[in-house]
Amino acid sequence: MRVAQIGILGVGLALAGFGVFMAQDYVKQTEAAIAAVQASNANRASIETVDVLVAARALRYGEPIRNMDVQVVAWPANAVPPGAFHDLEELIPDPSRPRVALRAMEPMEPLLAIKVSEPGQPAGIAAMLTPGMRAFTIRVDQNSGISGTLRPSDTVDIYWTGRGQDGEITRLLSSNVRIIALDENADQDRTFNGVPRSVTIEALPEMVASLAQGQSTGRLSLSLVGLDDDTALSQIQVDADAMLGIERRAEQVVERCTVRTRRGAEVVMIEIPCTN
Structure with a gap:
């Protein structure tokens, strides 16, 4: 027990x-x-934070931005996107001359300089231009190489086709050119179905001169560039022979030597062997 x-x-x-x-x-x-x-x-x-202005509501292209459309949030200081606004007076210095949205923005999305116009400037082609660039409008139709769905902010390559010294040629004028408007509409959130009547692009002034000359002396064609494609294209030029793979041989120049002689009242040319 x-x-x-x-x-x-x-x-x-x-x-x-x-x-x-x-x-x-x-x-x-x-x-x-x-x-x-x-x-x-x-x-x-x-974690250090800074004040960043964000959209208080959904904003659409062309809408004026008022005080009630903006709110301040604490944003990590090491993750502030470029072009962010930190002060309401910086964004809206004069309530009578508001900025407008250049693209659609959702609630709590940071307001960036690239997304809004200058104070008092309406939404339009001038507001979309990168500093130093110029706008140029290209007439397009179903033969211009553009079809399907396009929208501003797409990029294209521009080709010129016209008469050269040896016949008609096609030459690359510029690559990765940004479209800023379709039929004078610069709304990046508007999808254009079909073929627009005109495409407005931005380019350096010297390129605008080339495009103007090309449009007046031949026809311009556009080729859509894929997203995130930054391939640098070299000079491209194609004529009918190059397209068909025909190689022309240079004609051999035969040297001929002559002397002038008089036969009575007549002067004649007589061919003789050439000597060095």
Whole structure:
């Protein structure tokens, strides 16, 4: 009987010891989790932030931006997008001359300089131009190489086809040119189905001169460039022979030597062997 009691007591002590061990392990895990949360909160509290202006509501192309359309949020200082506005007076210096949205923006989206016009400037082609660039409108039709779905901000290569010294040729005038308007509409969120009557692009002034000359002396064709394609194209020129793979051999020039002689009242040319 005593042996059985001693055995039961031993089992009880073992279970009690195991329970104490498990409790201590649980307490340690809980303390580690609390310490991790506290450390995370401390790290968050140490992140430096700055004020950034964001859209308080959905904005569409051409809408004026008023004080009630903007709100201030704390933004991580090391992740502020370029062109962000930090002060309401910087964004709206004069309420009577508001900026307008140059593209659609969703609520809580940062307001950036590239997305809004200058104060008092309406949404239009002039507001979309990159500083130093000029707008040029190209007449297009179903033969211009443009079809399907287009929208402003797409990029194209521009080819000229016209008469050269040896016949008609096609030459690349410019590559990766940005479209800023279709039929004078600069809304980047508007998809144009079909073939527009005109495409307005932006280009350097010297390229505008080439395009104007090309449009008056031949025809311009556009080739749509894929997204994120920044391939640098070299000079491309093709004529009918190159397209058909015909190689023309240079004609051999035969040197001929002559002398002038008089026969009575007549002067004649007589061919003689050439000497060096």
